[in-house]
Amino acid sequence: MPELPEIETIVRDLSPKIRGLTIESFKLLFPPLLKNEDLCLLHKIRGKRIIDLSRMGKMILVNCQDDLSLLFHLKMTGRLILCSRTAPLDKHTHFLLRFKSQKSELRFRDIRKFGFLRCLRTSEAYLIKELRLLGPEPLEIDSSSFDKLFRGRKARIKGLLLDQRFIAGIGNIYADEILFRALIHPSTSVSQLDSRQRKRLWKATRVVLNKAIKSRGTSIQSYADSQGRRGSFQNFLLVYGREGLSCRVCGERIKRFRLSGRSTFFCPCCQEFKKHKDHEDKRGRQNKKCL
DNA sequence: GCCACTGTTAGCAT
DNA sequence: CATGCTAACAGTGG
Numbered sequence A: 001m002p003e004l005p006e007i008e009t010i011v012r013d014l015s016p017k018i019r020g021l022t023i024e025s026f027k028l029l030f031p032p033l034l035k036n037e038d039l040c041l042l043h044k045i046r047g048k049r050i051i052d053l054s055r056m057g058k059m060i061l062v063n064c065q066d067d068l069s070l071l072f073h074l075k076m077t078g079r080l081i082l083c084s085r086t087a088p089l090d091k092h093t094h095f096l097l098r099f100k101s102q103k104s105e106l107r108f109r110d111i112r113k114f115g116f117l118r119c120l121r122t123s124e125a126y127l128i129k130e131l132r133l134l135g136p137e138p139l140e141i142d143s144s145s146f147d148k149l150f151r152g153r154k155a156r157i158k159g160l161l162l163d164q165r166f167i168a169g170i171g172n173i174y175a176d177e178i179l180f181r182a183l184i185h186p187s188t189s190v191s192q193l194d195s196r197q198r199k200r201l202w203k204a205t206r207v208v209l210n211k212a213i214k215s216r217g218t219s220i221q222s223y224a225d226s227q228g229r230r231g232s233f234q235n236f237l238l239v240y241g242r243e244g245l246s247c248r249v250c251g252e253r254i255k256r257f258r259l260s261g262r263s264t265f266f267c268p269c270c271q272e273f274k275k276h277k278d279h280e281d282k283r284g285r286q287n288k289k290c291l
Numbered sequence B: 001g002c003c004a005c006t007g008t009t010a011g012c013a014t
Numbered sequence C: 001c002a003t004g005c006t007a008a009c010a011g012t013g014g
Helices: A003-020 A039-043 A122-127 A143-148 A157-162 A172-181 A195-214 A277-288
Strands: A023-028 A050-056 A058-065 A068-073 A078-082 A093-099 A104-110 A114-120 A254-261 A262-266
Touching: A003 A050, A003 A058, A003 A078, A003 A195, A023 A039, A039 A114, A058 A122, A068 A078, A068 A122, A068 A157, A143 A195, A157 A172, A157 A262, A172 A195, A172 A262
Parallel strands: none
Antiparallel strands: A023 A093, A050 A058, A058 A068, A068 A114, A078 A104, A093 A104, A254 A262
């Protein structure tokens, strides 16, 4: 569940709360959570101070003293929770961090166990496969660099938006919302997109992700922040999860199909596959009127 | 009980 | 290489 806006929310909340704290101890309750051979490095984090937290795509990087970092990926059901040390541990808590002279601790919970933890040398972060292969940040890339990403590509646009090597942080919900706002059908091959559509896509990406961050993310089934609070962007979704309901823009029934194995929602009128030209023309006329 | 579904992505096949 | 399916897991709802 957690995509860029949810991870960003967690990082912004958590960072001021645990920055500066010293790690006293940890417990790895489900050892397979830790990927690769990071265990001996993990032991070294005891006694280190937390410098800051950052987000890279959908991952959370906890930067500690002495060139050590923890990298978390929440995948679908992972959660980072800041709670009291005395709160009962449930069976889905796989890792926890205790801090010196603090009553609170940080817990990693993950029902489906897809998530992972890595411990690495901060200076070697770029060597870590999960980070090295990560595409550009959608809120940082400028319009012309975004444009260049499409060169020589011909996959369907939604598949590319979901590909973390192409662009980082976008998942199923936001891919659908972005494509709706950009008036682009999810199955469109990117080789078919003209520069105006690519510009619209870039803009829609920024608008959707920024709005979602303002709403503190989308809580549909299980997403909650580090204090267990839900986001509110589910109240503003225009297509995701709205199969059969009427489009909030044109009233047409929202359709659903499977694309790249993922549930995909779109408005057959606003995002009509073969009628991009119509939208262009309408928009063009509107722009002319404005001028 | 069984089956279909779920917001991710690595790994494999094409 | 680029692209597309599926499995990994556990829970929920029909």
